[in-house]
Amino acid sequence: MNYWLMKSEPDEFSIDDLARKKSEPWSGVRNYQARNYMRDGMRAGDGIFFYHSSCPEPGIVGIASVGSAAYPDPTQFDPRSDYFDAKSSRTAPRWFLIDVKFKRKLKRIIGLADLKARPELRELALVKPGNRLSVLPVTKAQWDFILGLE
DNA sequence: GCCAACGTTGGC
DNA sequence: GCCAACGTTGGC
Numbered sequence: 001m002n003y004w005l006m007k008s009e010p011d012e013f014s015i016d017d018l019a020r021k022k023s024e025p026w027s028g029v030r031n032y033q034a035r036n037y038m039r040d041g042m043r044a045g046d047g048i049f050f051y052h053s054s055c056p057e058p059g060i061v062g063i064a065s066v067g068s069a070a071y072p073d074p075t076q077f078d079p080r081s082d083y084f085d086a087k088s089s090r091t092a093p094r095w096f097l098i099d100v101k102f103k104r105k106l107k108r109i110i111g112l113a114d115l116k117a118r119p120e121l122r123e124l125a126l127v128k129p130g131n132r133l134s135v136l137p138v139t140k141a142q143w144d145f146i147l148g149l150e
Numbered sequence: 151g152c153c154a155a156c157g158t159t160g161g162c
Numbered sequence: 163g164c165c166a167a168c169g170t171t172g173g174c
Contacts, residue, residue, distance in 0.1 A: 007160090031169075054160055112161080130167040132159045 002041060003138040005049040005060070005126055006100065015050050015062040018102045023067050026097045027075045028083045034135040039070040039096040047143060048100060051126070052109075059111035060146065067101035110149050120145050 006026070008014065018024055029035060043066060050062040072093035075083035088094035116127045125136040138146075 009160090033169095058161070132168065134159090 001046055002043065003047045003049075003140060003143040004037065004042065004066075005051055005136045005138050006064070007051045007053040007134045009054045010052045011055070014052065015102075015105055018050065018062070018064065018100065019105065021102075023099050023101045025073075026100050027073050029073070029097065029134060030083065030085070030095060031133065034133050035094075035096055037135045037137060038098050041137065042066045042070060042098050044068055047138075049138060049143075049146065050100075057109055057111060059109040059114070060106065061109050062105045063103040065101045065103055067099035070096040070098050073097045106150050108150065110146060114149065115146070118145070118149075 013024070026038070029038065046066040048064040048066060049060045050064050052058055052061050072090070073083070073095040075081040076085040076088045076093065076095045077090060078084055083095075085094055112127075115121050115124065121127060121142060124138065124142050125131055125133070
C-alpha cells in the first residue's frame with residue numbers, strides 16, 4: 001500500500017465537496033509527473049491526504065483513498081472542456097486519472113506552516129522548495145507521523 | 151537540442 | 163498583487 005498527497009483549491013473542489021459526492025474522478029491534471037504518479041504508482045486502496053491550496057489556511061484537511069485503477073481522463077477528448085488536448089486521442093490517450101474516494105475529514109487542519117516546522121517532515125515533497133506538483137508521494141513514515149499530529 | 155520567453159502554481 | 167520556481171513552447 002502506498003500513500004499520496006493531492007492538492008485542491010477549496011474554491012474549486014473542497015473536502016466538503018468530496019464528502020458530499022463520496023467519490024470524484026480527478027480530471028484535469030495536465031502535468032506529466034503527476035500523471036505518472038496516478039497512472040503508474042497508484043493502486044486502489046492507497047491512502048491520500050487531501051490538501052487545500054491557494055486559500056487562507058493551506059494544509060491537510062482530510063483523508064481519502066484511491067478508488068480505482070488509472071483510466072483515461074475523458075475531459076481531454078472534449079473540445080468544450082477547459083482540459084481538452086488536441087494532441088491526445090482515444091487510441092493513444094495522454095492523460096489519466098483515478099477516482100478519489102472520501103474517507104473522513106481531519107479533526108483540525110494540519111497547516112502548511114506546521115508541516116514545515118517538523119524536522120521529521122524535512123523530506124516531505126510538499127515542503128521542498130518550489131514543489132508545485134498537485135500529486136505527491138508520501139512515505140509510510142511521513143503518513144503515520146502526520147496522522148499523529150491530528 | 152538549446153534556450154529565451156511565456157504561463158502557471160501557490161505561498162505570502 | 164508580488165514573486166520564486168518551475169514546466170512548456172517555439173524559434174533557430
